[in-house]
Amino acid sequence: MKLGIVVPCYNEEEVISETASRLLALHSSLVSADQIEVESKIYFVDDGSKDRTWPIIEELSRQHSNITGIKLARNCGHQHALLAGLYTAEGDALVSIDADLQDDIRVIGRMVEDFHDGVDVVYGVRKQRDTDTFLKRVTAQTFYKLMKLLGAESIYNHADYRLMSRRAIDGLKQFKEVNLFLRGIVPLIGFRSSIAYYDRTERFAGKSKYPLKRMIGLALNAITSFSVIPLRMITMVGFLLFFATIVIMIWVLYIRFFTTQAVPGWASTVLPIYFIRGIQILCIGVIGEYLGKIYSEVKERPRYIIEKLVNP
């Protein structure tokens, strides 16, 4: 079996050589264990780095026959860099892993074993988050819970460390949306999947390329690409306001006609304000519903992916 390992890199000059040598060591040990073929390759994707990342990758790919360098024209972000790697790399199965090796590379062996057992997608899931900063832990966990609440199921504590078989990659290619949130899409492909647990370690050098701003961006992207619930909430608010308006209307009319407290002009000013506001939000909600439809049509997601055909 030919394996491809895809590593997205953005300003990783401090870690890349070490990462390469560790992955090469893993490569030869897997080859001698007869788990993968010698032709298996490691693909470093340079995501428009501003430092010496690309020269280092270039040098590495000249020195080692099983290292390939892919340079993106500019910084496209982690998800797109990953995608570029997955669509370019060859192999019967591809593993994606971060350049900082926070994810235990020994797990790749287990992933490959599962692949040999006929599993198409193996999710790497971290057991604990002790090594992450408090902020990272809290934001990440809130994110997973929020996603679940909004009806977009994703694998808890799974980042982008996973193995995908060739046909799972082909399935992925049928998702044409531009704002691709891989962690959400991969479960939608289907096929048999399994989970490989591991301990996440600290970055051995360099800083995280995912500052809070980027994490919020990723989360917003994920939610808006997987859920129309925020749009539906507008309709709900509209309905609530509309019913509240009816109650207020009855109260205003009561004050106006059955008491002597009403200031002249009060009822005719106050009533339309509540009434029109309720109608307005309701209308925005209706527009939102249609927007939600357009949005899901425009994505042109595949409606099915065939796993097997018997006697075609």
Ligand code: UDP
């Ligand atoms: N990365 C990338 N493009 C970017 C940002 C990050 O390719 O614009 C890569 C980065 O080099 C690393 C991976 O994505 O291999 C994950 O980034 P990082 O380790 O900084 O994220 P964290 O582990 O802190 O979530």
Ligand code: MG
């Ligand atoms: Mg990292």
